[in-house]
Amino acid sequence: MSQKEKKAVSGQLATLKKVLHYVGRYWFFLVCSIICAAVTVVLTLYIPILTGDAIDCILEPGKVDFGLLFSILRTMAIVIGCTAVSQWVMGVCNNRIAYYVVRDIRRDAFDKIQILPLKYLDAHPYGEIVSRIIADVDQFSDGLIMGFTQLFTGVITILGTLVFMFAENVGITLVVVCITPVSLVVASFIANRTYKMFKLQSETRGEQTALIDEMIGNQKVVQAFSYEKKALERFDEVNERLGKYSLKAIFFSSLTNPCTRFVNSLVYTGVCITGALSVIRGRLTVGTMTCFLSYANQYTKPFNEISGVFTEFQNALACAARIFALIEEEPQVEEPADARVLECAEGCVELTDVEFSYVPDKRLIEDLNLKVEKGKRVAIVGPTGCGKTTIINLLMRFYDVDGGSISVDGTDIRRITRKSLRENYGMVLQETWLKAGTVRENIVMGKPDATEEEILAAAKAAHSHSFIKRLPQGYDTVLSEDGEGLSQGQKQLLCITRVMLCLPPMLILDEATSSIDTRTEIRIQKAFARMMQGRTSFVIAHRLSTIVDSDIILVMRDGHIIEQGNHRELLAKNGFYAELYNSQFAMSD
Secondary structure, three states: OOHHHHHHHHHHHHHHHHHHHHHHHHHHHHHHHHHHHHHHHHHHHHHHHHHHHHHHHEEEOOEEOHHHHHHHHHHHHHHHHHHHHHHHHHHHHHHHHHHHHHHHHHHHHHHHHHHOOHHHHHHOOHHHHHHHHHHHHHHHHHHHHHHHHHHHHHHHHHHHHHHHHHHHOHHHHHHHHHHHHHHHHHHHHHHHHHHHHHHHHHHHHHHHHHHHHHHHHOHHHHHHOOOHHHHHHHHHHHHHHHHHHHHHHHHHHHHHHHHHHHHHHHHHHHHHHHHHHHHHOOOOOHHHHHHHHHHHHHHHHHHHHHHHHHHHHHHHHHHHHHHHHHHOOOOOOOOOOOOEOOOOOOOOEEEEEEEEOOEOOEOOEEEEEEEEOOOOEEEEEOOOOOOHHHHHHHHOOOOOOOEEEEEEOOEEHHHEOHHHHHHOEEEEOOOOOOOOEEHHHHHHHHOOOOOHHHHHHHHHHOOOHHHHHOOOOHHHOEEOHHHOOOOHHHHHHHHHHHHHHHOOOEEEEEOOOOOOOHHHHHHHHHHHHHHHOOOEEEEEOOOHHHHOOOOEEEEEEOOEEEEEEOHHHHHHHOOHHHHHHHHHHHHHO
């Protein structure tokens, strides 16, 4: 076995160990399933004995022991009924194990997403992550159910059949045992080659899901720039690879059954020849011979099933490996045990020698120092990519600084619980997000216990009340995912209303009025001015006319603050800020 194959087998065993850890939680159903499998097999193996005895009751025409024959048939009916009940109970237990395990894995995967650092989600397509949690877990579930159902009964059938056969005739049984390893070798050879193909199939399926998600989510852009042909070419390329890997996986897996059936036919032929010779020599009765042939069928059948299960199980393990890779991703840095709960921040924020980069060898922010006193309004301006939004990510601890520190009210934010830190910020971003639910449910996300009067006051302050009242059911109108049916401006007004309702001690406004018409923006700016009164505020704006009243304006370029001061001071310097400000007015003229 090559080093690559050894590594693959080691990975499969590690994945299987993790699966068994989840299965072990439901040991009661597992034990019940094994017991039912044993009962099913024993009763199934007892039927050929009864069949052989029934045949021996029919000696020749006119010599039939009907009394004993009917007794045997009655016993067979009872055994068959008990077997059916046992199989049903085993199926129920196996289904419960599989679906409970799948439920736990999906929950653990979704829980992990909640604590993964944002850099992981930024580095992986959303569709690929969704594919792991949905498609891969479904594939794993199918393999797990089939594995439990057929693996238990198959193994016990093989062992039980050998016991019964050895009890009847050692010679014929040894013939069966000698031919059996050939079936195992064939199945193992094929299985080692199917795992790789199933793994590639699963990975490519995730890539395809990510591409579909990307294209559908940005269909307007695709059509606006006539990207349809290129998108189709990309899809065809991924789809072609998926088809190739799927065909190879199916081809190798399809070899398993005919190959093992050929070997099993050899087993059956061996039993027929040796059994027939024994009957001729008078060592076996015809009934016992019939029993042996039935056992030969029952003995070889599990090998066909197990080989099929093994192939399906390869697919299940490949899918499980991908979902476990997500579950075992390194979570965000844990909070210290004595982390402070920031109940009501004063709003004093200080950045000291802050350094940060998204890519290790490409520094974005270096030696950033800033001290913001309580209630001050800070505006951050600069060209695209200079680090404005990055500062917001650092303030909210979506990312942690690589060097230096950020403190709120004198405490390093790494020693403050993330939940309490973020509760003290109200954030309105350029990108809006609304959940599926009513308008009211979207507004009260940050304050679930808000009264109707508070909701109405916030909506009126944000100038969203008028358009909400025009909706079919007003505040009880149900919105689909991401507020489909509302204009971008209306969605942003709802996001502003959400912050207006909470009124936290610190605010972050990242192009908060970018999708709102000029007339409404003027009214919103007045509302913001009232809301920011006495609150520490960080405002990112490209339209510099909206931040002229800020207490401090930070002018950034290439991750550095190159100018700092209020509007008048910066214009008087006649530097980069004055150049940006004058260029905007020149463009408007």
